[in-house]
Amino acid sequence: MRERFAARPVTPPHSGDLARHDPRPGPGTDRRRRTTRSRETLRGRARPPTPDWTVELGIGVGAPPSEIHAGGCYAAGKRQRTIDRGQARQLLADGVRACTHCRPDSELGVLE
Known part of the structure; x- marks a missing residue:
């Protein structure tokens, strides 16, 4: 009987030379290349500094501010704007609620 497939040399499953020099890309190779590129581009960019004070805004256009937070507060929502110390004091004096976690x-x- 004639063989249908060409015989392949038998190699151990973890031979380092074959794994490194395999010309066929494995699954996830493109993903690894993309993440490597994105890491390289992010290395050159620095994150902006954490603001000292933020105000959390209400939902909708023109909605009043809802809460004042210290800059690194974990409870701050997504809709926030950076403010300075004077603006934070003024908003607290106007009755905007202070965050109960970071206690700005x-x-x-400012005592109520």
């Missing part, structure tokens, strides 16, 4: 009113010295 205590740090700013």
Whole structure:
């Protein structure tokens, strides 16, 4: 009987030379290339500094601010804007609620 397939040399499953020099890309090769490129591009860019104070805005255009946060507060929502110390004090004096987690009113010295 004639063989239908060409005989392949038998190699151990973890031979390092064959795994490194395999010309066929394996699954996920493109993904690895993309993540490597994105890491390289992000290395050149620095993150902006964390703001000292932020105000969380309400939903909708022109909605009033809902809460004041310290810059690194984990409870701040997605709709936020950076403000300075004077603006934070003024908003707290106008009745905008202070975050109960980061307590910006205590740090700013504003007592209700």
